[in-house]
Amino acid sequence: MDDPILKLSRVTKKYKDTNVLNNINMTIKKGQIYGLIGLNGAGKSTLIKIITGLITQDGGNIELFGEHEKDKVEHSRSRIGAIIETPSLYENKTVYENMHINRIQKGIPGEGCIEKVLDMLELNDIKDKKVKTLSLGTKQILGIAMALLGEPEFLILDEPINALDPIRIIEIRELLKKLNEEYGVTMLISSHILGELYHVANYYGIIHKGRIIEEITIDELNEKCKSFIYIKVDNTSKAAVILNKKLNTTNYNVLPDNIIKLYDYIGESGKVTEVLVKEGITVEQIMPMGEDLETYFSRVVEEAKNV
Incomplete structure (x- = not known):
């Protein structure tokens, strides 16, 4: 997973007098599912359009599959x-005709790839239906199906589950996880449904006002978002001993300013308070x-607004 699939260096884009993207640095490594998160207007779609070649950046460099020369980057976009x-x-x-046209546009030989993707997404029952008769959610599925034609190594999805029902x-x-785990497909996914993105992505970038303000792995996110009991006391050293001896736990972190993060006894703050107070600890906050x-x-976005 160490080889970069995509590397952006100081990429900028301006519309009229507005900087839509401002010195974007981003690296997506082989095997990652990179979740791109941002408010409306943060620059997500513009960034994706630059990566896919739909628009050009005003400044900065793009490296794709190890290629950085303009012609070679463009050729690499076929992947x-x-x-x-x-x-x-x-x-x-x-549905089938749309897939066929898309196959030709991509220069993919043979029609076997169409049947393969239709089977994968269980679209065979509707392959002869005209697109105008389909629901918005089914059209979204068809869009994903066309993105999968040619077995891409790098899949870029902008709001892929928009308008889908919970079952879909x-x-x-599950399909995206399978493509990643079994076929090694690297992905960049932008989505407003963050709860769902959490179940798929293993790396995240937060974009705000055209800047990547934070990148974080799933493990780092889980650590930061881990449920805990926040305890502010008058004596952390003594409190730590009490947690060890009286509550039989070492699952805590002692922080500056007399704060302890306790990762056990979630939902039992009252019990923790009772034990600490009984042993002479002043509990200022819990x-x-x-x-x-x-x-x-x-x-993170709110903190960025105040910077």
Whole structure:
């Protein structure tokens, strides 16, 4: 997983007098599922369009599959599958015809790849239906199907589960995990449904006002978002001994400013307080804490606004 699939260095993009992307540095390594998170207007779609070659950056460099020369980067984009915003579909043509046109546009030989993807996404029952008769969610699935044509090594999905029902969301989640784990497909996924993104991505980048303000692995996120009891006391050394002896736990961290994070006894703050007070500790504050991806993202963005 050490080889970079994508490397962006100081990439910028300006529309009129507005910097949409400002010195973006990003590396996505082989085997990663990179979750791109940001508010509307943060620059997510612009960044994805630059990576896929739909628009050009004003400054900075793009390296793709180890290539950095412009012509070679463009050639390497044939190894990418992508769905960006709303899929581009021919409404008066059938599902199969849309797949066929997309195959030709990508220069993929033979029609076997179409049947393979239709089977994978269980779309055979509707392959002869015209796109205009499909629900918004099914059109989204069709967009993902077209992105998978040609067995791409790098899959870029912008809001892939938009308008999908809960059952389909789970199916797509499992499909993406399978593509990553069994076939080694690297992915960049942008989504507003952060709870679902958490179940798929193993690396995250938070973009705000055209800047990547934080990148974090799933393990680092879990550590930061881990549920714990926040305890502020008058004597952390003595409190730590009491936690060891009276509550039989060493699952805590002692921090500056007389704070302890206790990762056991979640939901039993009263018991922890009782034991500490009984042993002569002054408990100034005690409360359960912890975050999910959504609340963590909101906090990081809010802190960025105040910088």
